[in-house]
Amino acid sequence: MSGLCGFIGYGASATDNRAVIETMAAPLARFHSAPLQSMQGRKSAVGVVASAATSHVYQRDGLMVALWGLPGKGIGQGADSVAAGIAQAWRRDPDALCASLNGSFSLCIVDDDAGEALLAIDRMGVGNMAYQVSGEALVFGSSADSIVRHPLTPSVLDHQGLYNYVYFHMIPGPGTVFQNQQRLLPGEFLRYRQGRIEKRQYWRMKFDERPERPFGELKQEFMRLLESGVRDAAAGSEVGAFLSGGTDSSTIAGVLTKVGGKPANTYSIGFEAEGYDEMEYARLASRHFGTSHHEYYVTPDDVVDAIPKVAAVFDQPFGNASALPAFYCARMARADGITRMLGGDGGDELFGGNERYSKQHVFEKYEKVPGLLRKALLEPAVFNFPGGEHIKLIRKARSYIEQASVPMPARLETYNLLGRYGPSQVFTDAFLVHADTNGPLENLRRDYGGNEAASLINRMLALDFKITLADNDLPKVIRSCELAGMDVAFPFLSDDMVAFSSQLTAKQKLNGTKLRYFFKEALRDFLPDEIINKQKHGFGLPFGVWLQHHQPLKQLAMDSLSDLKQRGIVRPAFIDQLVGQHLSEHAGYHGTMVWVLMMMEQWFKQHEQA
Template sequence: MCGINGIISGTIQDKEARIKAMNSRLSHRGPDDEGQWVEGVAALGHRRLSIIDLSEAGHQPMISACGRYVMVFNGEIYNYADLRQRFNYPYRSQTDSEVVLAAWSEMGHKCVELFNGMFAIAVWDKQEKTLTLVRDRLGIKPIYWCHTPEAFCFSSEIRALTTSNLISGKLDEASVVDFLRYQTVQAPDTILKDVHLMVPGTILRYELSSNQTGVETYWSPFRAGKKTPESYEEVKREVRRLFFKAVERRLVADVPFGAFLSGGIDSSAIVGAMAKVSNRQVDTFNITFSEDDFSEAPYARHVAKMHKTNHHEIHLKPEDFLQMIPDALAAMDHPSGDGPNTWVVSKMTKEAGITMALSGLGGDELFGGYPIFNRMVTLEQRKWLWHLPLSLRKAAGKALMALKPGVASTKVMRLMTMKNYHFEEAFAISRQALMDPQLAGILRSSSLPEHNPVRWLRQNKVNETGEVLSRVSVAEMTTYMQNVLLRDSDQMSMAHALEVRVPFLDHELVEYVLSLPDAFKRPVTPKKLLVDSLPDLLPDYIVNRPKMGFVFPWRDWLKGVMHDFADQRIRTLAQREMFYEPGVLDIWHRFLKGDPSVTFSRVWPLVVLEETIRSLGQ
């Protein structure tokens, strides 16, 4: 795992100094090695975290044997050993990076369709004077880019782009609204006006002669096919085969590795499969809290004992977390409402001597682990409600809010006031943090921009993806998962030079599960298809436990030990030009008083946003 940088410009003369500065800004991503390559209009930089072939032969930027291509690569290609035999190439290392370069030398960018893995690839073609960027199918590894009058540049992180002094670093106000709605900014936008995030499964090509960019899609979950298996038994066998294959592929490493273990279904399945296919004892890591309501320790201990892992419990007190918060926020390359959770577990895992860890991220999205799956099925079955008069629906919504005030009732009210039922809008409402009336009360703007998830899902015709459960999976994967969970996983784990691998996002497993009819996937019990496929790994004690998710006791902490920290930042944000101060402070005070419609996830993003603005020097 690494960090990559690049600048293409025919006018900038100090590209070498700039690329070195960008590399230095990414030192946390790659402490093992660094390299620069500068020739004519192009400059490429690389920071290396050595995982496969730890020798100097893996140094990047890497130049092809023919001398035409120069590459920087971030990620892992899990099937590289098989691909290595396919290409007649004078290899000088045992790295997966050189296999990428060998494949590119023979096939050009079409080779990416052969790769199973997570990757961000940049290749400069010295002959054609073109730069090609590739992002992996599910968006596990990021590539940020900007195109200014002076240059085209890219990086693994936004902060390296700002270090280049080639971008303005100005906030995009529409993206600020997107962040407050959804605790992130949806790709291809970012919090900055002139910086973009490559969409997963795409290839971007920049041509120097025309100074133009073009983007093509090589893979998309929106294009999932449809299968009609013969039986449920056949489906279970195939899910099990693909899952074990995905885990086994991700155990290839020349460094110590382990797994995050919450004791939930997803992480327990990962650890169980690791224990079966690995030839060494598995290291597992679990965070415990003083607040018993948030501690998953007993479940994690059960799984660890079951599979005889070398289990590590990390006990976290509020005071400990408060001390870590400034560093966690400083490590946040792009604002997120959920990042510190991953920062803490990554820090503790790395300090235990682990360089690579497997995570259960993606299991909920693929196998229907969130309540929204059944909720969306119910809404689809009750579309007739939107044929009732709007006045009647409003009255019903208001009655529910009066009877049971809170976030859920607020969202039902918003659903009831839609003119017509639309899958995209209903899904977006379920994922929204601050609702539009709340935003109108804290922003000075008289109008709010379009909802990006709604636009994105309509643009990609999510309604043509398949049956309801597959549509929800695709919507979750391409919004919340990619733009919150995976972004957090990358930036917060790499802050500690820890590589995180996600077997549930093996594209072969994803394609198969998305192709299945709803009849095989309906989560009548928690993640039924996954559990039925792995009965030996998932005992009833784990399957039927209360679902908690990996969350910290934010509500208690923000009202207690973290109150002053949050209060100071929220008050500063409230005074900024974009915000209406009384409205912001009202949201904060209502949270502190226990208003059920203002949960911690509505106020914590305000703290994060202020930290982001400060980090930009604004």
């Protein structure tokens, strides 16, 4: 992996601090060949391990600046370098600095003489920054693997973090898997001053839900922003694009070919399993735009080989199985000499593309039915209908009412796997003593309530900016690419495109139950109709299917779960029931929990060996 790390408020000399920062930076070089750039002060040090295109450092007069990522235009303008420009802005007005930044980045500024520091990440959370306070010292890093190597902040597992992982299949920020360690949220910064910290949001998504502008005007601006976003993301690198055959990746591939003036290199992953292969749509997009297309079919043997590697590259347990096909896609591109991949992530969240948006739109209609009519007429009629459990229409009506009666955002977790099993059936009593089973939903309510958008669709989009993008999809792609030695950029998440999407009306994102209405209409003369009208799928992994028939994969999973029994986290009886009765009943459904628990145990193993 790559990234930055550092500390302030600890150490006796620059020489001693260099040794500490070298120890902290070692995990950052584990999957990256870039050398360490380090800076030291008397009570501080900063280190960066990253390619020249993604690292920016500055040191002078006790001030150290390190920025990792792809900063936007204008940063460092008029200065010798990006980092020098940030240093100048810090000296002019520290409080106004973050609001002036754009692009994707993780940033640290350390003033050794004044005993002050600033940590920040970009608006959408492409960058990452974890931190821990110990006494009067602040230890930080873009990876928790660096923080736990500092003498003041050794790793102590957090039961709540592990519980949240099993619930969400990742650990939502600001929490982590380690006690007393936190992560910055998208658009957030931290100020450290003489042993004290203060956190604030320097940016928050604000939706402008005014009457819609003319379609032609919006389409013209949208296409201009697409082209400039792809052009900026591709600058200075040998670039390729992920191509799943969906609307987002196909759009990026087409625009990359257009702005590059030559066939874009595109990369797709397939699976030889019924219902999981969408290669035909990727081929369709490639033919349509004339890209130079590359394919690879992931096998069960590939999955067995990659599971330990993928577990190792993440700094905390991560259970999104799509990380594996993303890794193989990036690895294929790296072998061709590509150094940066462009991903289509963010399109769903900016323009309203997830199926749950239309589903919740339908449930919202029930909420608008007068309460007296619901309670006195509709619900008694449906739930007291004689023999209703045997009538499909009545069963569906009951299910609809039951779900619609759950308030948002808890309604989004109606089918949560851990909720279906029951926490007390999954976890040991000793583990649950130190975990709040209501914590995940409380986190969702906090995040959902943090945006004051007037419409349901925009409130859901704001939630997904954090939960789906910053906590899940972006780490999945970024870490998978790092494992392959690849940089990655996300053109849809340019600051200008994000601002543009906030000005679309709710109806332009979700028109009745029609998802991403404006997006699709604007691209009708650009994308093939078959791709615009296709059902959403993506880089899924047929793990549950393969688990039944591929012995090495099954053995790895069973061995992992057997070893997990010894950790006192999950009940051995639940694991036995999961791999016995549950898995045989529905491999696809229950295979997800097998994957989540297997990846947790693999994370333990890989990080104990590191």
